[in-house]
Amino acid sequence: MDGKGRAYDNIFxxxxxxxxxxxxxxxxxxxxxxxxxxxxxxxxxxxxxERIHESLGYKxxxxxxxxxxxxxxx
Numbered sequence: 001m002d003g004k005g006r007a008y009d010n011i012f013x014x015x016x017x018x019x020x021x022x023x024x025x026x027x028x029x030x031x032x033x034x035x036x037x038x039x040x041x042x043x044x045x046x047x048x049x050e051r052i053h054e055s056l057g058y059k060x061x062x063x064x065x066x067x068x069x070x071x072x073x074x
Contacts, residue, residue: 019047 024043030036049062056064 020040020043024040028039030039047061049060052058052060
C-alpha cells in the first residue's frame with residue numbers, strides 16, 4: 001500500500017473495524033471461536049439492518065443498498 005493517496009483507500013474498512021472493536025469485541029469475552037463467530041454475525045446483522053449511519057443520511061446500509069426500509073417483524 002505504498003504511494004500517494006493510498007491512505008484514503010482503506011478509510012471505510014478502518015472505520016468499520018473500529019466500530020466492530022469498540023461496539024462488540026471489547027465489550028465481550030469470547031470463550032470459543034464459535035461463540036465469537038455467532039456474536040459477530042449478530043453484530044453485523046445489527047450494523048447493516050438496524051444501526052443508522054450519519055454518513056448515509058441517518059439510514060441503514062440495508063436501506064441504501066435495497067432502496068427500501070427494512071420491514072419490522074412484530
